[in-house]
Amino acid sequence: MPAAAAEQPYRLTDEDADRCHALCRDAAEIAVFTARTERFALLGRADADDLAERLTLRDRDGDDRRYCLECTWLGDTGRCLAAATGRKPSADRRLEPVQIILQRCEAFGLRKGLV
Numbered sequence: 001m002p003a004a005a006a007e008q009p010y011r012l013t014d015e016d017a018d019r020c021h022a023l024c025r026d027a028a029e030i031a032v033f034t035a036r037t038e039r040f041a042l043l044g045r046a047d048a049d050d051l052a053e054r055l056t057l058r059d060r061d062g063d064d065r066r067y068c069l070e071c072t073w074l075g076d077t078g079r080c081l082a083a084a085t086g087r088k089p090s091a092d093r094r095l096e097p098v099q100i101i102l103q104r105c106e107a108f109g110l111r112k113g114l115v
Helices: 005-006 012-024 027-042 047-060
Strands: none
Touching: 012 047, 027 047
């Protein structure tokens, strides 16, 4: 794998990038992209732009799955606070989810500031 690809594993493929940038973004989509990028950067993600672009495609495709990174229940330590408080009865209370895999969760709550 080339060094650039290894350093940016969530960068869009050329095909996905073409799809993402083919349509002009309106003001609402730009605001959502910016909010996501800023929030992910505040969480220490160097790949904030790449993740926000992936979510732009997710939204356009009508995919209802979410990143744990978008969830209000994701604690600062990386643990799922919904699992810790029993809101996810089948999950271990010490759950530390993979934060950037799209999935459905019955306890999901959108983090403030992320439309």
